[in-house]
Amino acid sequence: MTLLPALPIMIPLAGAVLCMLLRKSVVLQKAIALATSGILLLTAVCLMVHTRTGTIAVMHVGHWQAPFGITLAVDMLSCVMLLLTGLLAVGISFYACFDLDQPRMQFGFFPLMLILLMGVNGAFVTGDLFNLYVWFEVLLTASFILLALGGERPQLEGSVKYVALNLLSSALFLAGIGILYGMAGTLNLAELAVVVQQGERGGLVTMVAVMFLMAFGIKAGMFPLYFWLPASYPTPPIVVTALFSGLLTKVGVYSLIRVFTLVFSTDPEFLHGLILVGAGLTMLSGVLAAAAQFEMRKILAVHIVSQIGYIVMGLGLFTQLALTGTIFYLIHIMIVKTNLFLVAGAVNRIKGTYELKKLGGLYKEKPGLSILFIISAMSLAGVPPLSGFFAKLALIIAGLRQEAWLIVGVALGVSLLTLYSMTKIWSYVFWEPAPEPLPDLNPMPSGKWIMFLLPMIGFTILTIGIGVFAGPIFDYADAAAGQLMNPQGYIDAVLGGGG
Amino acid sequence: MTSIILRTATRYMFPPLLVFSIYILLRGHHYPGGGFVGGLFAGSAFALYTLAFDVADARRLIRIDPRDITAAGLAAALLSGIPPLFTDHAFLTGTWWEVPLFSGATMDIGTPLIFDIGVYLVVFGVLLTLVFVLGEEE
Numbered sequence: 001m002t003l004l005p006a007l008p009i010m011i012p013l014a015g016a017v018l019c020m021l022l023r024k025s026v027v028l029q030k031a032i033a034l035a036t037s038g039i040l041l042l043t044a045v046c047l048m049v050h051t052r053t054g055t056i057a058v059m060h061v062g063h064w065q066a067p068f069g070i071t072l073a074v075d076m077l078s079c080v081m082l083l084l085t086g087l088l089a090v091g092i093s094f095y096a097c098f099d100l101d102q103p104r105m106q107f108g109f110f111p112l113m114l115i116l117l118m119g120v121n122g123a124f125v126t127g128d129l130f131n132l133y134v135w136f137e138v139l140l141t142a143s144f145i146l147l148a149l150g151g152e153r154p155q156l157e158g159s160v161k162y163v164a165l166n167l168l169s170s171a172l173f174l175a176g177i178g179i180l181y182g183m184a185g186t187l188n189l190a191e192l193a194v195v196v197q198q199g200e201r202g203g204l205v206t207m208v209a210v211m212f213l214m215a216f217g218i219k220a221g222m223f224p225l226y227f228w229l230p231a232s233y234p235t236p237p238i239v240v241t242a243l244f245s246g247l248l249t250k251v252g253v254y255s256l257i258r259v260f261t262l263v264f265s266t267d268p269e270f271l272h273g274l275i276l277v278g279a280g281l282t283m284l285s286g287v288l289a290a291a292a293q294f295e296m297r298k299i300l301a302v303h304i305v306s307q308i309g310y311i312v313m314g315l316g317l318f319t320q321l322a323l324t325g326t327i328f329y330l331i332h333i334m335i336v337k338t339n340l341f342l343v344a345g346a347v348n349r350i351k352g353t354y355e356l357k358k359l360g361g362l363y364k365e366k367p368g369l370s371i372l373f374i375i376s377a378m379s380l381a382g383v384p385p386l387s388g389f390f391a392k393l394a395l396i397i398a399g400l401r402q403e404a405w406l407i408v409g410v411a412l413g414v415s416l417l418t419l420y421s422m423t424k425i426w427s428y429v430f431w432e433p434a435p436e437p438l439p440d441l442n443p444m445p446s447g448k449w450i451m452f453l454l455p456m457i458g459f460t461i462l463t464i465g466i467g468v469f470a471g472p473i474f475d476y477a478d479a480a481a482g483q484l485m486n487p488q489g490y491i492d493a494v495l496g497g498g499g
Numbered sequence: 500m501t502s503i504i505l506r507t508a509t510r511y512m513f514p515p516l517l518v519f520s521i522y523i524l525l526r527g528h529h530y531p532g533g534g535f536v537g538g539l540f541a542g543s544a545f546a547l548y549t550l551a552f553d554v555a556d557a558r559r560l561i562r563i564d565p566r567d568i569t570a571a572g573l574a575a576a577l578l579s580g581i582p583p584l585f586t587d588h589a590f591l592t593g594t595w596w597e598v599p600l601f602s603g604a605t606m607d608i609g610t611p612l613i614f615d616i617g618v619y620l621v622v623f624g625v626l627l628t629l630v631f632v633l634g635e636e637e
Binding site for chain 1: 566567569570571573574577580583584587588589590591592593
């Protein structure tokens with residue numbers, strides 16, 4: 001099974017090549033995209049089975065041993081991310097088959113989506129800092145085109161902001177890599193961890209760490225440089241927004257977790273303290289910005305920011321329980337958030353608008369869709385039997401144990417405000433009657449409509465499932481967090497030879 | 500642009516540029532050069548042709564859609580990683596074959612060359628796609 005860690009990169013690339021060659025036939029492209037996503041999901045499951053006991057799947061590409069070559073290393077955290085990416089890929093490509101307009105599909109939505117998946121997966125499996133940068137560029141380039149594809153005016157305006165800030169972040173990232181290489185003489189994450197642990201240049205390391213915090217923070221949508229996100233995410237078709245919200249910011253968060261547990265864990269008082277402050281401000285600013293919005297996509301987009309705050313909060317607290325919470329939260333949010341965007345897309349499909357003040361009374365017309373929304377929305381807010389509750393619970397208990405009262409208070413308050421935002425959407429869109437009745441624009445026959453809803457039904461069942469099976473998932477997240485807190489295992493697996 | 504000087508010059512420049520691009524591609528195995536630069540050379544030959552004549556002429560000359568060339572290049576790069584798997588080595592490990600030439604001489608051909616040809620085709624295809632799209636937009 002030496003090939004296994006490279007498969008999450010190779011499969012989407014092969015799919016993208018096929019889609020490019022068959023670009024004249026949209027039907028075949030759809031089939032390829034779906035098949036590729038399915039195989040990706042299977043691969044992730046295989047990897048998960050392979051690493052469930054705590055072994056780290058390591059592969060030295062081109063037989064160049066670490067630290068000289070590029071190493072791919074898949075631990076439990078990477079596996080979770082790959083699995084979620086596979087799930088989202090299946091759901092989103094399925095949804096795209098029904099929802100996306102014909103010209104966008106002809107102009108390469110599917111190959112671009114697969115290239116984006118390749119970049120995302122590459123970032124999750126790589127064990128090399130420069131390689132991480134390369135994967136970031138791969139996924140960013142694909143996302144630039146996906147964001148601008150179609151060339152509508154607001155899209156282009158959003159793209160400009162998105163591109164500008166992401167390039168700034170890439171420049172910071174690259175500068176950080178340069179300084180780090182000059183200091184440590186290596187970019188292999190495991191060897192970097194060893195060099196930094198020896199701790200000869202504490203101050204300089206901290207400075208570089210802050211550069212990485214800025215770079216990944218921008219990509220993750222953290223305070224203070226998150227404003228590109230609400231400016232750009234609501235502009236493209238909803239499938240693209242759902243794809244971005246599920247994957248892109250999460251790659252930033254993943255990189256933060258990876259780098260700040262493996263390499264920059266020598267000065268937690270300052271660095272992780274800084275992350276914690278950032279987390280609190282991110283939560284607050286996101287949720288407050290959402291309160292002022294009256295457009296479904298925009299509300300959901302600024303909520304991404306606020307949710308990022310929760311994920312990063314666990315990293316800031318930096319205990320095993322807190323990281324468990326972070327991983328659990330990632331599992332929860334990637335599914336729920338994507339689902340909320342998909343449901344918003346379905347609402348737009350029926351009524352032709354995202355404006356809260358124009359919509360209304362959908363509960364009467366489409367009770368099924370309404371139930372899908374309310375379950376995800378309540379999960380996002382953290383209402384008990386659902387996935388969000390357990391995710392937040394773990395984080396808050398971790399905070400209480402650390403006696404970090406302030407951040408716990410903020411987290412609880414933001415939870416309440418999230419509930420307010422979600423109730424706002426619920427009451428305007430689904431519950432109260434519309435100010436003036438809008439016609440049903442949806443031309444789908446009921447059989448096709450059910451197919452269209454299928455990914456949303458799947459994600460909703462997953463949300464409930466995560467809540468019901470919170471125990472085993474928590475155990476898995478705990479084991480993954482244990483690996484992160486004891487990086488020696490990762491270091492030994494990468495540097496100790498292996499396949 | 501209809502400049503007789505440019506057109507005549509292009510007719511003379513075009514073949515050497517293409518030959519030189521192949522030379523650069525092969526030279527890249529041991530010295531500076533390689534697929535990326537080679538692809539740029541080949542792409543600029545066709546870009547020059549597009550400037551001197553027009554997009555339709557250049558498309559006729561190349562026959563294949565540049566996007567297909569890009570896809571073929573990506574496929575070549577991906578496939579170049581596969582052969583070592585059969586000899587139980589890691590993905591993308593360099594593997595060489597001895598190819599018999601005339602009168603007993605042999606030549607070593609390896610997967611790095613295939614990878615480089617893939618890079619060449621990707622760069623060439625992407626460059627031409629851009630040039631053609633921009634040229635057709637006017």
